[in-house]
Amino acid sequence: MNITSVYVARLPEPGPLTFETYDLREEATPELDDREILIRVIYLSVDAGSRGMLDDRGAYVLKLKPGMQAIGTGAVGEVVESRHPDFPIGSFAATIFARWGSHMKAAPDDPASPVFAVDPQVAPLDAHLGALGLTGFTAYTGIFLNLPLAAGETAVISAAAGAVGAVAGQYAKIRGARVIGIAGGSDKCEYVRSLGFDDCIDYRSDLEAGLRRACPDGIDFYFENVGGDIQRLVLSMMRRYGRMSFCGQIAQYAGEGEPPGPNLMRVVLQELTLKGFLCMPTYTEKFGQFRAETMAWLKEGRVRHDSSVIYGLENAHEAVNALSAGRNVGKQLIQVAVDPTAQ
């Protein structure tokens, strides 16, 4: 049996990826050591970093070079070979790190690369790459762990229609905050409102006036995932003792280098706290708690998971482009094979 793996063929120019970015290679099925498993991949996670790590000028932390296998923040699929008693053949498993391809060898006992047995009766498979995966954990860290958010405060969530922002806003609602999203376009804003956000501002048509209307008394808490003009505007509206939880700056991942940031005098004058986070490894020990709580909230309908799917490893570049262009709603995935558990 052969498997298919996705390699980086060439680094892209600024702008969309093309079919020349990745190279699909047939390879022999890897041998399993004791307590390893082979997962037939059904879904792969696509993130802002999927584009960022192909950009040697961008700010993203991890860089890929031609000849390296493409990687991402998780795969979910069916166990098709197993030398691990907790992961029998025919069961399902999710990871939070993935080498892109049709199959993935995993070592569930390696704490550096967690693998979870997942029950498709409890949550759909794709949710394990979204609300229950690193995406959800990023939102959870930014809202619950990195900086305090109190009930009744006004929280603003950037990139609110994105996978992380959508979950972050739902968490902020669970926390009891008044939650305002920022997203691009009226369809996305409608989607964000449908998630239970109190309002959503379309940054393409109504950023400054809209945000001032939605936050007449200013902003207490900001979930930052974009950078640029939105960051500057939000900073200028932060209230005394406000908190800005820094998850990322998507706006600058694609080729623009590092544009200047906002003047920070307001950090002094309003006694603000700005704090960045990488959910792993800093908060790794909270991952179990996050999954248990979010699983319960999914069941209660207090958190909703959505995903956008592009089918086929040969279209991996289009999945990355869909995310970069903001065409996705919820979590962007590459679907690698039919999901036998989907209704």
Next chain:
Amino acid sequence: MNITSVYVARLPEPGPLTFETYDLREEATPELDDREILIRVIYLSVDAGSRGMLDDRGAYVLKLKPGMQAIGTGAVGEVVESRHPDFPIGSFAATIFARWGSHMKAAPDDPASPVFAVDPQVAPLDAHLGALGLTGFTAYTGIFLNLPLAAGETAVISAAAGAVGAVAGQYAKIRGARVIGIAGGSDKCEYVRSLGFDDCIDYRSDLEAGLRRACPDGIDFYFENVGGDIQRLVLSMMRRYGRMSFCGQIAQYAGEGEPPGPNLMRVVLQELTLKGFLCMPTYTEKFGQFRAETMAWLKEGRVRHDSSVIYGLENAHEAVNALSAGRNVGKQLIQVAVDPTAQ
């Protein structure tokens, strides 16, 4: 008896103040209400804000307009009239707010404007406007209260030859950190080293190379009081989980408006915390603790207080210019009258 008060005559152009900035007016001695005192001023505090508050474009929080009495962060002097039993005539008193002039009426019972009885045997009068005044409390807040600093960490102090920075660095040494100052010119750097800093970098001749040499493993903690290029460089050298305690941005107080700041992606990637503070009213309840501790450290020689004096209310503008141009060493003061307690 008449007193002399200093009023703002006209707002300055960018650059140094001139003798036209302030206007000295003779006024009748104010009447005292019950439990009020009249202080014959010996020293007045000059701060970065003394220039900043005359600048309608600058970032400083407080603005003065022509016709208003000049103000500052404290006066110390002799009680010459008293209707308060704790402040007898002939005793000495210090304030942390002052209207500039030869005399100042004060209400020691008003919690919004503290007045302290001071004993010239314990500390020199001028120290109550420096290490024991709002200057010292600002440093104390930035090092001990606003964000944690651990023994053995590398702390960088900007404006280290300034009144606040000089004390901040001495506090950071008391905390057990390795402390690197940044100051302008070799004389100032020598002064900063004489205070016990482990090293001091001359930003005029050796900023980037010097700081990299002094902090080969990066920076854990930064006491920020300048903004601009130094802020950008320090941010680029911050280590994982580093903390930037934001006191001010002196570089932009004089007329330049709000230049762009640094790109904040590193806040995410290194999981940094940036936190601004205004020592009052946020930390007012710690003021007594600060004075008691610092008084002890002064006595033990672990904190040293220095001041630079310009004599005469008619030279108030030159005292402000001396500070703006960085000609002061330690705390910049206007000496209004002979200090009868000075040896």
